[in-house]
Amino acid sequence: MQLTIRHETRYTYTLPLAYTIQQLHLTPRAEPQQHVLSWSLSTPGHVHAYTDAYGNLSHMMTMDAPHNALCIVASGSIATTAPDRGRVPNGDHLSPLIFTVPTRLTAATPGILELAASCLPDGKAQSKDLMCLAEHIFGAVRYQSGATAVSTTASDALALGQGVCQDHAHLFLACCHAHGIPARYVSGYIDPGNTGHAASHAWVDAWVDDKDYSGWISIDVTHARLMTDAYCRLAIGRDYDGAAPVRGVRRGGGTESLSVDVQIVPQ
Structure with missing residues (x-):
């Protein structure tokens, strides 16, 4: 099966944030039963890619300039087989x-x-x-x-x-x-x-x-x-x-609102 996926995570805040750090697990693992055909990760700020202790493809995103919103989009296609x-x-x-x-x-x-x-x-x-x-x-x-x-x-x-x-x-x-x-x-x-x-x-x-x-x-x-x-x-x-796909901490921002939109289309 081929799955086309788009995952948008959007945060909005009532007051400006001074700093945000987010750990992202938004890239499919490299495993025998799934093969990444294409994949992209769109985030603001500075992003550092690494592989964590469990072999997960991970990213650390940081923003140290004032901001009132944050949008993270992961998208792409993978080919899967049933184990x-x-x-x-x-x-x-x-x-x-x-x-x-x-x-x-x-x-x-x-x-x-x-x-x-x-x-x-x-x-x-x-x-x-x-x-x-x-x-x-x-x-x-x-x-x-x-x-x-x-x-x-x-x-x-x-x-x-x-x-x-x-x-x-x-x-x-x-x-x-x-x-x-x-x-x-x-x-x-x-x-x-x-x-x-x-x-x-x-x-x-x-x-x-x-x-x-x-x-x-x-x-x-x-x-x-x-x-x-x-x-x-x-x-x-x-x-x-x-x-967790997205997990982090922030400084400032007042009240937080979160919206998540996931679209998955099989072929």
């Missing part, structure tokens, strides 16, 4: 064990431990166990846009019973980490199909030990299904904080 049974190669040379460490957003609580125990063995899991967990999370936390924020923890989303894709991903990670199973956060895009609604998306990679395969499989917890060729992967990390 066999959701299996994605471990080509990043990182030990999967670094993805067993809980974070502030994925810390286990009694409710999470109970959910994890209903599906997962300790230490190792098969694909069927992980899909069972995704289905349980899908039933326990109803998708509801605006119900949570990027700072919402996995335990808070579980208690609320509502959330969005990053909440589903964090809850899945928390359950896996509680049982010593490597799992990592994935940020990117998904072809919305006939829903007509495109947006940034979040899902997970989890380490399986099946009879014929040991390695990562990629699971869209929000839809309780394996990743297909309808997905574009931007970044991986321990949680949202490490893989």
Whole structure:
């Protein structure tokens, strides 16, 4: 499949800002199942490109002149193929064990431990166990846009019973980490199909030990299904904080307004 993507993030402020710094994960990863045909990143200010510790193609954008608005546009086309049974190669040379460490957003609580125990063995899991967990999370936390924020923890989303894709991903990670199973956060895009609604998306990679395969499989917890060729992967990390498409801090600016427009066209 070929996906043509345009992602615009626009900030406006009631007062001038003196300084802005943004970490950007807005360039697709170089992976066997996706090939970048063309890609561009348009930002104001000074931009420094680098590869982070997880192998993500990243940019650091800074603005030190007064400004009242900020617009970041990432766009291009990628060619994707569907990974066999959701299996994605471990080509990043990182030990999967670094993805067993809980974070502030994925810390286990009694409710999470109970959910994890209903599906997962300790230490190792098969694909069927992980899909069972995704289905349980899908039933326990109803998708509801605006119900949570990027700072919402996995335990808070579980208690609320509502959330969005990053909440589903964090809850899945928390359950896996509680049982010593490597799992990592994935940020990117998904072809919305006939829903007509495109947006940034979040899902997970989890380490399986099946009879014929040991390695990562990629699971869209929000839809309780394996990743297909309808997905574009931007970044991986321990949680949202490490893989967010746009994340930063500012000095000044008064009240902030944010608008995001994502367009994805499959071919």
